[in-house]
Amino acid sequence: MSSGFQVNRAASITRKEVRHIFRDPFTLGWAFGLPLFFVIFFGYAIDFNVKEVRLVVSDQDNSRASRQLLEVFSGSKYFKLSQLPPGVSPQRDLSRERAKGVLLIEPGMGEALGSGKPYQIQLLLDGADNSTAGIIISYLAGIQQAAGKRLLNQTRSAPVRLQTRFLFNPELSSPWFVVPGLLAVVMGVLAIMLTALTVAREWESGSMELLLSTPVKPLEIILGKLTPYLVLSLLAVAMIYLVARLQFGLPFRGSQPLFLVGVILFLTLCLAQGLLISVVTRQQALAVQLAFLAGLLPPLLLSGFIFPVESMPAFFQYLTMLIPARWFIVISRGLFLKGSGVVELAVPLGMLLGMNLLLVAAALKRFKKDLEP
Amino acid sequence: MKKNQLAVQARHLSVRFGTFTAVDDISFAVRPGEIFGFLGANGAGKTTTIRVLCGLLIPSAGQAWVAGLDCQTQAADVKTKVGYMSQRFTLYSDLTVAENLAFTAALRKLDTRTLQRRTRELFDFIHFDYPQNSMVSDLPGGIKQQLALAAALLHDPPIIFLDEPTAGVAPAVRARFWSLIRQLARAGKTIFVTTHYLDEAENCRRIALMRDGQIIALDSPRRLKASAFPEPVLEIEPQPGTSREWLRKLKLDPRVARIQPHGRRYHVLVLNGPAWQGIARRLPKTLSLRRIQPSLEDVFIRLVEAEVSA
Numbered sequence: 001m002s003s004g005f006q007v008n009r010a011a012s013i014t015r016k017e018v019r020h021i022f023r024d025p026f027t028l029g030w031a032f033g034l035p036l037f038f039v040i041f042f043g044y045a046i047d048f049n050v051k052e053v054r055l056v057v058s059d060q061d062n063s064r065a066s067r068q069l070l071e072v073f074s075g076s077k078y079f080k081l082s083q084l085p086p087g088v089s090p091q092r093d094l095s096r097e098r099a100k101g102v103l104l105i106e107p108g109m110g111e112a113l114g115s116g117k118p119y120q121i122q123l124l125l126d127g128a129d130n131s132t133a134g135i136i137i138s139y140l141a142g143i144q145q146a147a148g149k150r151l152l153n154q155t156r157s158a159p160v161r162l163q164t165r166f167l168f169n170p171e172l173s174s175p176w177f178v179v180p181g182l183l184a185v186v187m188g189v190l191a192i193m194l195t196a197l198t199v200a201r202e203w204e205s206g207s208m209e210l211l212l213s214t215p216v217k218p219l220e221i222i223l224g225k226l227t228p229y230l231v232l233s234l235l236a237v238a239m240i241y242l243v244a245r246l247q248f249g250l251p252f253r254g255s256q257p258l259f260l261v262g263v264i265l266f267l268t269l270c271l272a273q274g275l276l277i278s279v280v281t282r283q284q285a286l287a288v289q290l291a292f293l294a295g296l297l298p299p300l301l302l303s304g305f306i307f308p309v310e311s312m313p314a315f316f317q318y319l320t321m322l323i324p325a326r327w328f329i330v331i332s333r334g335l336f337l338k339g340s341g342v343v344e345l346a347v348p349l350g351m352l353l354g355m356n357l358l359l360v361a362a363a364l365k366r367f368k369k370d371l372e373p
Numbered sequence: 374m375k376k377n378q379l380a381v382q383a384r385h386l387s388v389r390f391g392t393f394t395a396v397d398d399i400s401f402a403v404r405p406g407e408i409f410g411f412l413g414a415n416g417a418g419k420t421t422t423i424r425v426l427c428g429l430l431i432p433s434a435g436q437a438w439v440a441g442l443d444c445q446t447q448a449a450d451v452k453t454k455v456g457y458m459s460q461r462f463t464l465y466s467d468l469t470v471a472e473n474l475a476f477t478a479a480l481r482k483l484d485t486r487t488l489q490r491r492t493r494e495l496f497d498f499i500h501f502d503y504p505q506n507s508m509v510s511d512l513p514g515g516i517k518q519q520l521a522l523a524a525a526l527l528h529d530p531p532i533i534f535l536d537e538p539t540a541g542v543a544p545a546v547r548a549r550f551w552s553l554i555r556q557l558a559r560a561g562k563t564i565f566v567t568t569h570y571l572d573e574a575e576n577c578r579r580i581a582l583m584r585d586g587q588i589i590a591l592d593s594p595r596r597l598k599a600s601a602f603p604e605p606v607l608e609i610e611p612q613p614g615t616s617r618e619w620l621r622k623l624k625l626d627p628r629v630a631r632i633q634p635h636g637r638r639y640h641v642l643v644l645n646g647p648a649w650q651g652i653a654r655r656l657p658k659t660l661s662l663r664r665i666q667p668s669l670e671d672v673f674i675r676l677v678e679a680e681v682s683a
Contacts, residue, residue: 006482008479008482009479009480009482012475012476012479012480013480015476016465016468016472016476019467019468019472020465020467020468023467024467205461205463205465205466206459206461206462206463207463207464207465209429209457209459209461209463210459210463210464210477210524211480212429213427213429213452213455213457213459214452214480214481215449215452215453215480215481215482216480
């Protein structure tokens with residue numbers, strides 16, 4: 001090769017690509033519409049806190065004590081009670097999805113409490129929905145404490161009391177938890193898809209042949225084509241950041257420059273994945289499908305976005321280490337919520353950097369091999 | 374380029390993709406200023422050969438030089454010497470005419486003044502009179518084709534590769550395109566053109582016939598015809614509605630080698646030269662009969678048949 005890398009040539013490819021972007025409403029629509037949709041949808045629709053759980057009550061004791069107990073339940077904002085009609089099987093409402101649980105109070109509660117004997121009431125929960133059931137159980141501890149106070153006048157507290165305070169997200173607000181993770185999922189799929197599309201389009205239309213018949217270098221093509229998409233993705237991240245702060249009231253406790261470093265590391269990884277996909281497929285339709293598959297599923301399932309990595313089987317825990325989104329989510333949540341610094345985020349940042357070096361090198365090599373005669 | 378230097382030279386060139394041999398040990402040379410035609414069916418290996426010569430593909434065996442440069446080791450320099458118009462339309466439909474040309478110019482590092490001068494010259498050359506800010510997608514097909522040619526000529530290359538430049542365009546546009554090609558050759562450019570329209574190949578100084586990756590014949594159209602058909606070829610055109618009795622008789626005549634229908638006409642191959650006038654005298658007067666030059670299509674059919682029987 002007679003001449004080296006030429007910035008001017010890369011820049012003219014960038015200029016051309018920017019024109020493509022501005023003349024194609026779909027690209028811009030995807031770039032801003034998709035993240036916006038995801039953030040609004042997930043921010044509002046995913047609420048891990050369960051409120052107003054419907055309980056059906058069958059109070060066969062009907063004493064003062066039992067009524068007081070029910071008042072404790074309905075007094076909390078978590079439960080909504082209704083009476084089980086007489087002669088109806090308690091399971092009926094559960095199986096018809098009319099209630100999440102049935103509270104059974106058998107006769108003798110008032111007497112038992114009067115004589116100081118222990119008394120058990122029964123709560124049947126819909127185990128088919130185990131995440132809701134788990135949350136209901138966690139509420140019961142609070143109910144039990146309140147009931148003890150109310151029914152037995154236990155003003156004296158237990159000798160050892162466990163007091164839980166949630167740090168970083170004191171109200172356990174779901175958007176606070178979801179949005180920083182969502183950033184990884186939506187930006188991953190978007191960046192992979194945009195890259196895969198732009199390179200595949202060049203193959204599909206035959207214009208790659210035009211590029212290759214000129215003295216332009218593969219590296220110039222890559223940098224020229226991907227720079228505008230990196231900028232576009234960064235703008236989309238900025239948009240999500242603003243929605244998170246202004247609409248969902250998220251804090252941002254870490255360093256913003258550090259966040260930018262993390263975002264760029266993550267996005268370049270996604271661009272490299274997209275490049276690999278486009279080299280393999282060379283077709284826009286196929287590239288989009290693969291990009292969605294590669295960009296959406298692993299981050300959704302294996303990144304800790306919804307399912308905590310710590311509760312996965314050991315094999316999957318190791319598998320998640322290969323998912324860039326898993327590390328970026330740690331960075332994102334750390335910076336938004338915890339105010340982590342470089343030291344705390346050294347491992348995820350290092351992992352992203354390492355993967356970058358490997359994947360970008362692999363993608364470039366594969367692309368160059370494909371282009372060079 | 375030095376005088377008498379060959380514009381293109383291939384020596385025992387082979388390209389294999391896995392077990393498939395696309396180009397099978399071909400050798401040829403193209404002189405400067407020549408219109409050199411590559412003929413053959415789809416898949417005969419024409420495009421693969423061009424891609425090797427333009428430095429887009431490395432041959433599996435053999436060597437090729439373009440403008441005296443090795444296509445393998447000096448690919449980047451080769452690319453500055455050749456203009457390549459690929460079979461597919463390679464300009465960007467969502468960019469304007471001016472943007473497309475400016476982009477090509479930037480990739481080839483032409484300065485603005487050169488770009489403007491060449492654009493003027495080339496627009497004159499192809500008689501392009503649409504506004505420069507028209508979207509390429511809005512132009513008619515034939516104009517797009519000529520614009521693609523202009524883009525390939527922007528850096529004024531001495532050697533021009535045209536891969537099926539007239540595939541899928543209207544006959545009038547094809548004729549117009551070939552007049553451009555002839556003008557380029559007159560201006561001293563070397564033209565390497567592939568086609569599967571055999572009538573177009575008559576425009577070439579020399580043609581190579583390709584089949585299954587091999588060159589089965591290479592010469593000027595006139596000499597190809599002469600060597601493939603040393604005997605006279607008669608064209609007979611019967612009046613509509615006349616009896617076919619003469620045809621039956623002709624088929625039985627020992628001096629007739631073969632009769633091939635061409636639409637309403639018949640091409641009759643006579644075994645030896647002087648015999649054809651004797652044959653002519655025995656045919657009814659209602660038939661119009663003349664001695665013709667065989668078409669390249671006749672040549673191609675004959676050569677392929679010879680290949681198959683051999």
